Amino acid sequence: MAVLENTMTQDNYLAVADIDFVNMFGNQIESLQEMLGIQRAQKLNIGDTIKTYKSKVDLADGNVDPGDEIPLSTATREPDKTYTLEYKKYSKLVPVELVQKFGLATAVADTDDLLIRQMQENVRNDFFTQLKSTKKTVAATSVQDAFAQAWGNVNTAFAGEGAGTIVFVNPLDVADYLSKQDKALQTAFGLTYLTNFMNTSTTIVTSQVPKGTAYATAPENLNLAYANVAGGEIGKAGFGFTTDPTGIIGVTRDAYKKRLSVVTYAMYAMMLFAERTDGVFKINIKEEKPAGAAA
Template sequence: MKKKLYDLQLFAAETGASLSTDLEPAISIDFTSRISQNIRELRDLLGVTNLIPMSAGTDIKFYKWTVENLAEQVEEGDEIKPTKVKRALNQTITLDLDKYRRVTTAEAIQKVGRTIAVNESDDQLIKKVQKAVKTSLYTMLKAGTGSASGASLQIVLANLWAKLQEYYEDEDVTPIFFINQQDVADYLGTAQITMQTAFGFTYIENFLGLGTAIVSPQVTAKQPIATAKENIRGAYVPMSGDVARTFNLTADETGLIGMTHSTATSTATVDTLIMSCVKFFPEFADGVFKGTIAGE
């Protein structure tokens, strides 16, 4: 018995040793809180009141409404011809886990310090994660089926606004526009305008008196996009349960992002692991209108 106790002491941690548990929580909690706050700002900007929690692997289906022209009125007693209304599947996306990982070596930490090697480098990774969320939104917006055109940005946005008013005739909605930065620059010239940022988005409130305009290079030049904020939905896979417990993920109270830092003594490195699945999408593709600036 004494021998066994003696052997166990060979594997005990040295007093004052830095353990992986000393490194992981503080850094991960700080980062997840900041990312979640950014997502909340994006949600507010897009007008998404609630993010819907869903299981990983869930399919989100997008639909398009088709309504035939109303039939002509008939005389008393004559047969009334039907008007066909069809709701057809337009697109399907699957809520797959997004996984990101980077490795920091002991040499990198020794050379520039842990703050730059781990924390500031993680900041750069997070920017890429945020960009992936935005890219998925733009991909689905570009799948919109409505259209409008005009000779200039101002005319196209006005026509897009008119299309929204027609489509959402019986609803009280808030227009939102997505515009390439060059189109905005061409229109504004030297005009002074106040721009703000959220989640890496640059946006202009009440642009031309029409609604919020989000400015991004991910929108094709001369092809602005418009929809109603009420048409944009959000869903996420909570970073909890078996996956979080298995990989020791840290998340804030929202559960939007899971993150962990761990040391690998066999390679003298620090691993950064991020898992998430946050998607913003238009509920109806035909409620998204793509503009074309035809020029002179």
């Protein structure tokens, strides 16, 4: 008897799973941009150089006698660090035994979730590594003072730009404050955040920031650079990538007959970074002890 038209097969399922995979990752990227206040993502080519900058201002003496010549001030934007946009490539193998035991949908989809989480963690780790490399340090006497110092220093660094303030802080440093305020915690891209907390635009609460430390910058200082996986010369190569609407990530699957397994391949090139390194501040929180308290 002939098979009914449009009957779902393993190939159909894998195609649907690919779409779910890239859409899940793509939606998380959109949530990340919204959370951090990133206005635009920059589409670059593999091998392109990403440059970060620091500014230097030499302000001349403004006390000028009437009729005297006004000395020139200088403001320069100097290159700081450079990065090269490169593809990150991953593969995941599900053997036939797991497909038989749990079913194709469960065996593939559940491990897809784990792969996505790990890729997100890699993006976060790279970002926090860059954030922690700042040379700008500020002292604070309490958590509340740390947020005040964050607001003051960021607004000074980005004076006249109407910039907001985004703070990255350890959960243990703000736990007491959160327990006393009616603030809704939200999550995006594996990060917990809240808005309008202690006069900041966004506060990211994460254990990737050590206790007793906070980092601050302006949302306008954060950028997302990526290479498009969809179409172009890559599309001609026959990899059969399924991509999300942005083209940030591509996924393809194959039946690896030599190992009797289903293999998932994922590839993306993406970097989250602060463009102005002198606009990122590390705030060291050292709580002042009450007078007479034991050492």
